[in-house]
Amino acid sequence: MSARKFLDSIEPHFTKGGKFEKYYGLYEMVDTFIYTPADVARGTTHVRDGNDLKRTMTFVVIATALCVFMAMYNTGYQANLAMEALGKAEIDGWRNIPMTLFGFNPMNPLSCMVHGALYFLPIYIVTLAVGGVWEVLFATVRGHEVNEGFLVSSMLYTLIMPPDMPLWQVALGISFGIVIGKEVFGGTGKNFLNPALTGRAFLYFAYPASISGDSVWVAVDGYTAATPLGLAANGGLEAVYNAHYTWLQTFFGFEPGCLGETSTFAILIGAAFLLYTRIASYRIMGGVLAGMVATSLLFNIIGSDTNPMFSLPWYWHLTVGGFAFGMVYMATDPVSAAMTNSGRWVFGALVGAMTVLIRVVNPAFPEGIMLAILFSNMFAPTIDYFVIQANIRRRIKRHA
Secondary structure: OOHHHHHHHHHHHHOOOOOOHHHHHHHHHHHHHHOOOOOOOOOOOOOOOOOOHHHHHHHHHHHOHHHHHHHHHHHHHHHHHHHHHHOOOOOOOOOHHHHOOOOOOOOOHHHHHHHHHHHHHHHHHHHHHHHHHHHHHHHHHHOOOOOOHHHHHHHHHHHOOOOOOOHHHHHHHHHHHHHOOOHHHOOOOOOOOOHHHHHHHHHHHHOHHHOOOOOOOOOOOOOOOOOHHHHHHHHHHHHHHHOOOOHHHHHHOOOOOOOOOOOHHHHHHHHHHHHHOOOOOHHHHHHHHHHHHHHHHHHHHHOOOOOHHHHOOHHHHHHOOOHHHHHHHHOOOOOOOOOOHHHHHHHHHHHHHHHHHHHHHOOOOOOOHHHHHHHHHHHHHHHHHHHHHHHHHHHHHHOO
16 A cells, blocks of 8 residues: 555544544644645635745755764764774674674775664654654644644754763653753744753753763764864864864764764755755854854964863864754754844854853863853844844834
């Protein structure tokens, strides 16, 4: 039976009078994600727009496709490199069974993809299952349809996880992000914090050993590897070069790190797609980049004899850590970011400046984009308020 026939056969159970009537939104989400909906506006009395919530969320998921590919490939590549360095021929646990068919060769693309997928897919499946349960539960209690917002949150949340994250902590983090970060405020469109970042922030403060340090970035037990950002925080660019990392290597993403944050190249392709489809705001992206460049140049000018991060150039800030991912996919969240055009520039600049400030000045936390975005989310309404008030005063003065 084809997918189309299967969906048609179960539709009566979800429509009015069916035993699953209250879950019609869930059926519609699956149906129209795959197929073009049959119900469209007709006649001359409708205001038409080529975009809606479903298409917006679908486009964001599509924009992460190359990041997902790099997440699986680089995770497997780093793990296979570690296996080769340790001289190990097998790993503990269930993943060793399928890997016996492909081996642990870092030069074999298929081996790297399969090995990485064995870490990416469990995290994504747990995120979808647990987060989906919360979405359906709140939709049922409130009597509204399940929307597509969680599709984006689940993908972004998965891509900002370390590859070796315990699955029970993955479930706990997405639960906190969906319930506390979104649903308690009314659901999609009413949250003032990014749900995916809220879940990750919870895990960072509740279980720091599982999401920071040098042992969580490569999915091989007993192997430690610092990220280029961690190396730069401790020893500057000299430490990065001594570890044999080049700028191009960090740009294309062949480095330890979170699943989908390592490849700036893949992220920028996603950014181009989001800008072309007008899903993401170029003002926010431009503001984040401008704020980062200006602040890093300021620190470069000031200099420091004791803190090597003062001398880190802006183009290294762009490629190390999760800066590019946060700039493209997290800061541009249309719900939790500023709404006014001028406010988006200010909001983005605040994110970029705060990111560098946290990376350079805070010795305990070299990665700053997560906290910078959450901090800026809280000030987004205030930024919009002052922009609107300035517009009102300007118009009053113009027509006085």
